[in-house]
Amino acid sequence: DVYKRQVSTQSTGDYLLFVQQWPGTVCSGHCTPTDWTIHGLWPNRNDGSWPSYCPGPDFSLSNISSLVPSMKILWPDLEENDDNSFWSHEWSKHGTCAMTDVPLDTQFNFFSATLKLRQSVNLLKALSVSGITPGKSYTTSQIHQAIQSSIGFDPSLDCRNGNLQEIHLCVSKSLEFVNCQGLTDSCPTTVNYPALH
Numbered sequence: 001d002v003y004k005r006q007v008s009t010q011s012t013g014d015y016l017l018f019v020q021q022w023p024g025t026v027c028s029g030h031c032t033p034t035d036w037t038i039h040g041l042w043p044n045r046n047d048g049s050w051p052s053y054c055p056g057p058d059f060s061l062s063n064i065s066s067l068v069p070s071m072k073i074l075w076p077d078l079e080e081n082d083d084n085s086f087w088s089h090e091w092s093k094h095g096t097c098a099m100t101d102v103p104l105d106t107q108f109n110f111f112s113a114t115l116k117l118r119q120s121v122n123l124l125k126a127l128s129v130s131g132i133t134p135g136k137s138y139t140t141s142q143i144h145q146a147i148q149s150s151i152g153f154d155p156s157l158d159c160r161n162g163n164l165q166e167i168h169l170c171v172s173k174s175l176e177f178v179n180c181q182g183l184t185d186s187c188p189t190t191v192n193y194p195a196l197h
Helices: 061-074 083-098 107-120 123-129 140-151
Strands: 015-021 037-044 136-139 156-160 163-171 190-193
Touching (some): 140 190
Parallel strands (some): 163 190
Antiparallel strands (some): 015 163
């Protein structure tokens, strides 16, 4: 199993981190997505810690069957190409810790709300409107400005070997995008926005 299990001692977060990933960085050749995809919706705390693997029901695909067609497009497993295991992992590690927030109190509500967040934020368009397109390098300031001017909120950026891998946006417990304090980029000053494979 590629996912490690660590049990949380506290099951609440102060806000949620909505994380999207870029297939051009994450995929190893088997991917078909041509747009940013969901990595997850993760409860986080203001002190920088996060709850994980909280008590809750086991993942069941039957609870989200009506969402699966959209999830296969917007929330595929880009690393292992095993969507069901990826979704089960995201539920077990993060969704169970979001259940204390009423809009996310069931598996269906958790996955449905996350899909709605993705449908409300088009990162590919937000970046391209500012001239930021795959296959080139940009400063992190340019990426921050593009997203902030299009979406209205400042993200944090995550990189892998100098390549833009993820964009994180903060979400309130009422599922509204917000600016949150204390998030930092894990990217160099200039990053590569890889072309799709």
